[in-house]
Amino acid sequence: MKKFVNDPADVLAEALRGIGAAHPELRVDAENRVILRAEPTRAGKVALVSGGGSGHEPMHGGFVGRGMLDAAAAGEVFTSPTPDQVLAATQAADSGAGVLHIVKNYTGDVLNFEMAAELAAAEGVEVESVLVADDVAVQDSTWTAGRRGTGTTVVLEKIVGALAEEGADLAAVAALARRVSAAGRSMGVALTSCTVPAAGRPTFELPDDEMEVGVGIHGEPGRTRVKLASAREIAKLLVDPIVHDFGDAVGPAIVLLSGLGATPLIEQYLLYGEIAPLLTAAGIDAQRVLIGDYITSLDMAGVSLTVVKADDEMLRLWDAPVVTPGLRWGA
Amino acid sequence: MKKFVNDPADVLAEALRGIGAAHPELRVDAENRVILRAEPTRAGKVALVSGGGSGHEPMHGGFVGRGMLDAAAAGEVFTSPTPDQVLAATQAADSGAGVLHIVKNYTGDVLNFEMAAELAAAEGVEVESVLVADDVAVQDSTWTAGRRGTGTTVVLEKIVGALAEEGADLAAVAALARRVSAAGRSMGVALTSCTVPAAGRPTFELPDDEMEVGVGIHGEPGRTRVKLASAREIAKLLVDPIVHDFGDAVGPAIVLLSGLGATPLIEQYLLYGEIAPLLTAAGIDAQRVLIGDYITSLDMAGVSLTVVKADDEMLRLWDAPVVTPGLRWGA
Amino acid sequence: MSGAVSTDDLVAWIRAFRDAVAAHKDELTRLDSEIGDADHGSNMARGLDAVVARLDPAPATPAELFKTVGMTLVSTVGGASGPLYGTLFLRMGPALASAEQMDATALGAALRAGVEGVVARGKAEVGDKTMIDALTPALDAWDAAASGSAADAARAAAEAAARGRDATVPLVARKGRASYLGERSAGHLDPGAASATLLLEALRDTLAGTE
Amino acid sequence: MSGAVSTDDLVAWIRAFRDAVAAHKDELTRLDSEIGDADHGSNMARGLDAVVARLDPAPATPAELFKTVGMTLVSTVGGASGPLYGTLFLRMGPALASAEQMDATALGAALRAGVEGVVARGKAEVGDKTMIDALTPALDAWDAAASGSAADAARAAAEAAARGRDATVPLVARKGRASYLGERSAGHLDPGAASATLLLEALRDTLAGTE
């Protein structure tokens, strides 16, 4: 395993130490493994709390800051945080105006956040939750765990964070969050697996001439393994299922093409050069485009494409100031 | 070769297409392979032009925009741009107030920018050049090509871009650029090689238990190959030669820890957690810290550490607004 | 009908479960690599190490013991298995608190309360390719053998758990991460069913000493 | 003393150089992988393809030809080799323009002008492990043989270039990217010296046909 690590068991604690050292505008609660804004939540402002397993950086800790999250609970690598962690984040972030939990749809995240919400409610904190389940690679069904939550989470945290910053109340914040969640679709592809530090070797082996289509963000194999294809063909594999799943015309949209960790930016741009015309042809008007490593899967080579159908309010809130280590503009 | 590409010969042209599609605030001159701000340079503003081989993204094209570069010439992967390209960038960016060429110290970059500067002068454009040669892994000598230019380039482009935005004249802009260049030191380490698309296979092979110390940003082997070490030990390998090269106490500094392309952010933060106390112990006061992929070497796993000794003016200009795809704050 | 199970036996069971998970940590992670995210072994090992660290001094009653175990798992494991295993133990405690005598019937009732808690939380049914595929048949076997000793019941339950675990191989997952793989989840053993089997085998081995 | 070299011969030389570089593209890149950045083969191939695309119709004079070749290399190769090879040809043109007869002596003088241009640009000396290590001995050998035919001189020069190229192996580089490797650059053949040898071998092969 070729990684910048000491003892694999210490990865999370040590990465948090680095985040704390690099970002005076954040506060790291080492005991609870929670990343917070250095400034306490303004009285009356709804707090946004997210979290999940680590290994997806900059998500979520890198999205803590003005205009986005108030706190993020960091689980072990690919392991959702515990209810205690989420409770600590929730209590620390609450200013009395209530807290929105932003939860990606994985059994572990759902259960741990659910327990944390119950505990928080018992402590008198008002909590609403929004679930992100945007991965069109997974067929939805009432009998299964449903779709995974991926790239739409980033867009949601940005947009809803802006609304909370404006002073909207918890009901309004939660309603917008559900609207953004419903408006997003994602699809991922991987050229390699990744190595979970504690496991010490790649999660799966992939021959040099094959790739995984329909992967999530946990280094898992995808829905199908196919022959390695050109960027042009891969662009179709990403765009088609999203377009198909939207069904109706999309119109204005926010588009996120995120590298999964080991894919350099030059390849991401090259691929976006193939994606852009396909989006246009499908009636998706990419009004805002974000390209880079925003939601990752350790050192997996690959990308995920996210399209969020955006109305004027969402676009306005997208453009509002944001000051976080991972996403910053307007201030 | 596992990459998002079509024909390896088309990588640069197609990546530029993606940059153009993603960034309406930029203009891509496809013929000359130049990335410019969409808005022409304001009359009276000194223009900053840089460039180099591709494969280091976001550098340089991703640093074009308000408060940083006016234009960047993009060479083929790891190949300095030609004089024609640099001339085109220079002429397009010049508003009459002259142009600063920011050149990393590689024979190819030096020669091609030199020829471009001669051609530009012949066309009546006033050009000054600054050379970045900050890589302490390479011993300096009048008999050799000297040190490579690496991470200090990013810091220089940011700081000097802010001064140019304020309306300083070419002499002042060039003088500050030389001051920043002289104040920077860098050191890199690689855990893997990278694959140049046209070559189709890794530039070098590195056993699973070894790493390269003292690498640049072109996928080349380093000064020494040693046994794979812990993050704690690697931090020392990076910090010590920089501290030693500075000799004197450094005091306030801007610190950049850049991933080389395939190293995920969680590892970069973990490593920074080890670097930070070493810097402090050595009297380096990291007033500003930037962590992430800013100057890369395709899909190389590794990092480079840059320390720029910074006075108050540099810190003020560092904090000034910047609006580029790769670096953005304050606006 | 032989001697009742003591609190010490239950503490020994938890310690034995920790040891079994530690010994099978890499295997559990390997199983989770095939159809999940390669963390089940480290998740369970981390949680059970934390549990064992809190067993000294040993809790005085089964109810206290299982509360400690459940709370510790919930607060140290994370992922899907943290709340699920946590719930299992948290529900077992109250069920045992009211038992007059800690025999096979009482232990079986406690296990049933625990497993019902897991089902309530996770909504998985037998055949979904989860730990439930080991736990539910184990319960049924326990009940069928509950007229004998707890040791006998545990033997039957462990055997049924192992059969249930092995039966997950051909299944297409409908719950948990493996469900994302669709048809590709078939042909692999579920890691949670494997750890659940270790749990019942640890009980079998512990109680075997009480006969 | 045999027949003079024609412009057509020189065009054929450039075409032969392109073909040789195309045939050795991967090898040049492999050499550059060992002590550089794995682009010398593609750089030279890209530039020479562009050059050949501009040779139809063929330039009328050697001066025009070399100007076209030099300008095209400068504007399409990039890297260190672009300006250096570009300069080589840009300096050869004027030297030949004033020649009365295109014989071994005139061609040798042109080559000298070209190589001096490369030295002026790149500041490399023999022993620095660069293309100069092939070009300079080739020039000297050419001059020593210049009383014979151009074909003979080219033969001697190509042989000297190859020797110079091979002599780069033990050297520690002092110029170009290989210098960053310090002592580790020893034990590898310089890619620029390899392509420069192809240039002189292409001339040898082309002129061999003129005898």
Ligand SMILES: Nc1ncnc2c1ncn2[C@@H]1O[C@H](COP(=O)(O)OP(=O)(O)O)[C@@H](O)[C@H]1O
């Ligand atoms: N809804 C569920 N009900 C019961 N067990 C489940 C459920 N979802 C997942 N599991 C069990 O959890 C195991 C995975 O645990 P673990 O790897 O620790 O967590 P995660 O899936 O969050 O990474 C699966 O093998 C499965 O047995």
Ligand SMILES: Nc1ncnc2c1ncn2[C@@H]1O[C@H](COP(=O)(O)OP(=O)(O)O)[C@@H](O)[C@H]1O
């Ligand atoms: N200063 C110099 N003088 C002469 N030749 C040089 C000099 N620097 C480099 N070279 C030659 O250029 C070759 C490398 O060319 P190439 O790989 O195309 O460019 P780059 O080094 O910019 O990637 C080297 O092998 C060497 O022969």
Ligand SMILES: [Mg+2]
């Ligand atoms: Mg997990």
Ligand SMILES: [Mg+2]
């Ligand atoms: Mg090069």
Ligand SMILES: [Mg+2]
């Ligand atoms: Mg798992």
Ligand SMILES: [Mg+2]
């Ligand atoms: Mg090269």
